[in-house]
Amino acid sequence: MSVPKINERSAAAAYEAWYHTRRGHWIAEREFALLRRLLNPAPHTSLLDIGCGTGYFSRRFAAGGLAVTGLDPDAAALDYAQGKGGGVHYIQGSALALPFADGHFDHATAITSLCFVADPLQALREMWRVSRGRVLLGLLNRHSLLHRQKEGKGGYRDARWDSATEVVERWIPALTPAPARYTAHSAIFLPTAGPLARQAERWLPNTLPWGGFLVICLEKTE
Numbered sequence: 001m002s003v004p005k006i007n008e009r010s011a012a013a014a015y016e017a018w019y020h021t022r023r024g025h026w027i028a029e030r031e032f033a034l035l036r037r038l039l040n041p042a043p044h045t046s047l048l049d050i051g052c053g054t055g056y057f058s059r060r061f062a063a064g065g066l067a068v069t070g071l072d073p074d075a076a077a078l079d080y081a082q083g084k085g086g087g088v089h090y091i092q093g094s095a096l097a098l099p100f101a102d103g104h105f106d107h108a109t110a111i112t113s114l115c116f117v118a119d120p121l122q123a124l125r126e127m128w129r130v131s132r133g134r135v136l137l138g139l140l141n142r143h144s145l146l147h148r149q150k151e152g153k154g155g156y157r158d159a160r161w162d163s164a165t166e167v168v169e170r171w172i173p174a175l176t177p178a179p180a181r182y183t184a185h186s187a188i189f190l191p192t193a194g195p196l197a198r199q200a201e202r203w204l205p206n207t208l209p210w211g212g213f214l215v216i217c218l219e220k221t222e
Contacts, residue, residue, distance in 0.1 A: 012080035016054040023193040031138065031213050032060050034187045034206055035109065038217040039136055041066055045106040049088075050095045050127060051113020055081030058088045061109075069105070071098070072113075095123035100130045107131055111138035112213075115159040121171050128175050128220070137167070137216040146191045146212025164209055167216050179218045186211030 018024040035057070041047065043065040049058045052070030054077050062068040068088045072078055078090045093099050095110065095117055108127040114120040114137060127135050141147065142161040150156040164184040172182060185206040190197035204211075 012054050012074075012077045015077075016056060016080065016084075019056050026193045026198065027188055027191070027213075028056065030187045030201055031111070032057060034185060034213070034215055035111065035136055035138065036061075036064065038183070038185060038215060039107060039109070039134055041107060045133075046104075048098075048100070048105040048108040048127075048130060050098075050108060050110040050123070051116070052081065052088075052090070053077045053113070055084055055086065055088055055090065057109070057111050058090075059084060059086035062087045071095070095126060098126045098130050102129050103132045104130045105132065107134045107136070109136045109138065111136075112140060112159075113138075115140045115162070120160070120162075121174055124171055125175065128218070131220060133220055135218040135220070137218075139167070139214040139216065141186055141210070141212055141214035144186070144189075144210055144212040144214075146188060149191065162214065164214060164216065172218070175218070177220070180221055182216060182218045184209065184214065184216050186214045188212040 019028050044067060046067045047061055049061065049068060049070045052058045052072050055070050058068050058070040070081060070088050070090045071093050073092060073094055075092055078092055082090055096119060108131040110127060114123055117123045139162045140159055142163045147161050151161060172179060186209055187206055189204050189211045190200050191212050
């Protein structure tokens with residue numbers, strides 16, 4: 001085994017470990033709760049999780065009874081994800097050219113992964129093409145305290161920060177067929193994860209547009 005491969009595995013393990021820190025666990029729980037509520041899937045429906053990385057959210061959805069396929073271009077992350085089990089089928093591939101037929105999945109998600117894709121609109125078109133029901137985009141919100149604190153730093157260094165207005169005005173009109181409906185929600189209003197942040201998260205509605213985690217839910221059919 002080469003040294004770069006060891007380093008890549010270590011990086012994947014370090015990324016996964018963040019979800020088990022006090023702050024990471026709280027943030028992930030809030031994000032998953034919002035995603036699950038908006039997706040509202042029936043049991044045993046199929047889901048494509050694009051940019052699944054180490055498979056944290058893929059496993060969470062699979063544990064809820066969904067048939068989950070996780071796709072990512074990073075072989076080391078997928079190798080780590082497969083080692084975690086969880087009943088997810090993983091495949092290496094690009095969000096820009098998904099290796100699936102039209103309407104292959106009931107739903108598709110991209111959870112803070114399009115933020116690192118050079119052509120997010122093309123990735124969204126592909127998600128829309130392979131989905132029959134709902135598409136959920138978990139984005140980094142430009143209009144948030146998280147953006148002010150983290151832009152250009154650490155794991156956010158190469159990330160793009162989006163806004164609901166940009167998605168509605170530029171991305172959604174490019175989809176065919178047009179969505180039957182779409183909604184925008186957000187979470188993680190105070191990213192410190194301290195007592196004040198937790199209290200605010202309980203009282204502030206997800207319909208407010210200022211949370212660091214922005215979720216756009218697109219529905220293909222009525």
